[in-house]
Amino acid sequence: MTDNPEQEYASEESTDDPTTDDMLVETDVSGSVESSGPTMQANTVVRAENVDVWYNDEQALRDISLDIPENQVTAMIGPSGCGKSTFLRCINRMNDLIDAASVEGDLYLRGKNVYDDDVDPVALRRRVGMVFQSANPFPKSIYDNVAYGLKIQNKPGDYDEIVEESLKRAALWDEVNDRLDESGLELSGGQQQRLCIARAIAPDPEVILMDEPASALDPVATSQIEDLISELAEEYTVVIVTHNMQQAARISNRTAVFLTGGELVEFDDTEKIFENPESQRVEDYITGKFG
Numbered sequence: 694m695t696d697n698p699e700q701e702y703a704s705e706e707s708t709d710d711p712t713t714d715d716m717l718v719e720t721d722v723s724g725s726v727e728s729s730g731p732t733m734q735a736n737t738v739v740r741a742e743n744v745d746v747w748y749n750d751e752q753a754l755r756d757i758s759l760d761i762p763e764n765q766v767t768a769m770i771g772p773s774g775c776g777k778s779t780f781l782r783c784i785n786r787m788n789d790l791i792d793a794a795s796v797e798g799d800l801y802l803r804g805k806n807v808y809d810d811d812v813d814p815v816a817l818r819r820r821v822g823m824v825f826q827s828a829n830p831f832p833k834s835i836y837d838n839v840a841y842g843l844k845i846q847n848k849p850g851d852y853d854e855i856v857e858e859s860l861k862r863a864a865l866w867d868e869v870n871d872r873l874d875e876s877g878l879e880l881s882g883g884q885q886q887r888l889c890i891a892r893a894i895a896p897d898p899e900v901i902l903m904d905e906p907a908s909a910l911d912p913v914a915t916s917q918i919e920d921l922i923s924e925l926a927e928e929y930t931v932v933i934v935t936h937n938m939q940q941a942a943r944i945s946n947r948t949a950v951f952l953t954g955g956e957l958v959e960f961d962d963t964e965k966i967f968e969n970p971e972s973q974r975v976e977d978y979i980t981g982k983f984g
C-alpha cells in the first residue's frame with residue numbers, strides 16, 4: 694500500500710505472477726453483457742451506478758452513474774479536485790492501492806461488477822489498461838517495455854509480431870524499429886508516452902484509461918497523441934481525463950463534466966456539451982466563468 698498508486702501499479706505489473714485463479718477471474722471479468730449485472734445497451738462497456746468514493750472522511754465522488762460506450766473516446770473534464778482521476782481509478786480498481794480510499798456503489802465491466810469478491814484486480818487491469826500523465830517507461834529496452842506484460846503473463850504468441858503491431862498502433866514503430874534494444878528512457882517525452890501506450894496496448898485490453906496523457910508534452914507531441922487517441926478508439930474503448938477543454942472537444946465523442954464536490958453534472962455527446970449544455974453550471978465552466 695502506498696500514497697503513490699502509479700508507482701504501486703507499475704511494480705505490481707512488473708512482479709505479477711499470474712495464477713490459474715487469475716485466469717479464471719479474467720474470463721469472468723470479460724464475460725458476456727448478460728453475465729451477472731444489469732441489462733445494458735449492447736455498446737456499453739463500462740457502467741457506473743451510484744458510485745461514491747471517500748478518502749477517509751472526505752467524499753471525493755457523489756452518486757456517479759454513467760455508461761461508457763464501446764469504441765468511442767469518452768472525456769472527463771472539470772476543475773481541479775472534482776474527482777476525475779478518482780473516477781478513472783475506480784474503473785480498474787487502482788483506488789484499491791490507496792489506503793485512505795473506499796468505494797461504494799457498482800461498477801460494471803461488460804456486465805460484471807468489478808468490485809465483486811471473485812474479481813482479481815490484477816486480472817482486471819490486464820483488461821483495462823492505463824496510461825498516466827507522466828510517461829513512466831521501465832528502465833528496459835524499447836522491446837522489453839512493450840513485451841514485458843506478455844512475458845510475465847506467459848502469454849502465448851509471437852512476441853516480435855505483437856511488439857511490432859503494438860508499436861505501429863502507438864504510431865512509434867517508424868521512429869524506433871531500428872533501435873528496439875535501446876533503453877526506453879532514451880526516447881523523447883512524447884515518444885516515451887507513445888511507448889507507454891504501446892505497452893498498454895500489447896496485452897490487448899478492452900478499455901484504455903488515460904489520465905491527462907498529453908499534459909506534460911509540447912504542442913507537436915500533444916497533437917501526435919491526440920491523433921493517436923482518435924485512431925485507438927477504432928479498436929478500443931478510450932476514457933481520458935483532461936484539463937484541456939479544447940482537447941476534449943477535438944478528440945472525444947462523449948464528455949462527462951464533473952464539478953466541485955465530486956458531482957457528475959452533465960454527460961452527453963461532446964458537441965452538445967460544448968455547444969448547448971443543459972446545465973448553467975456547465976455552461977459557466979465551459980465558457981471559463983469559473984474553474
Ligand SMILES: Nc1ncnc2c1ncn2[C@@H]1O[C@H](COP(=O)(O)OP(=O)(O)OP(=O)(O)O)[C@@H](O)[C@H]1O
Nearest residue numbers: 696748753772773774775776777778779780791793
Ligand atoms: N490519495 C489521496 N488521498 C487523499 N485524498 C485524495 C487522494 N487523491 C485525491 N484525493 C482528493 O480527492 C479529491 C478528488 O481528487 P482527484 O485527483 O480525483 O481530482 P481531479 O479532478 O482528478 O483533480 P486534478 O484535475 O487536479 O487532477 C480531491 O479533493 C483530492 O484532494
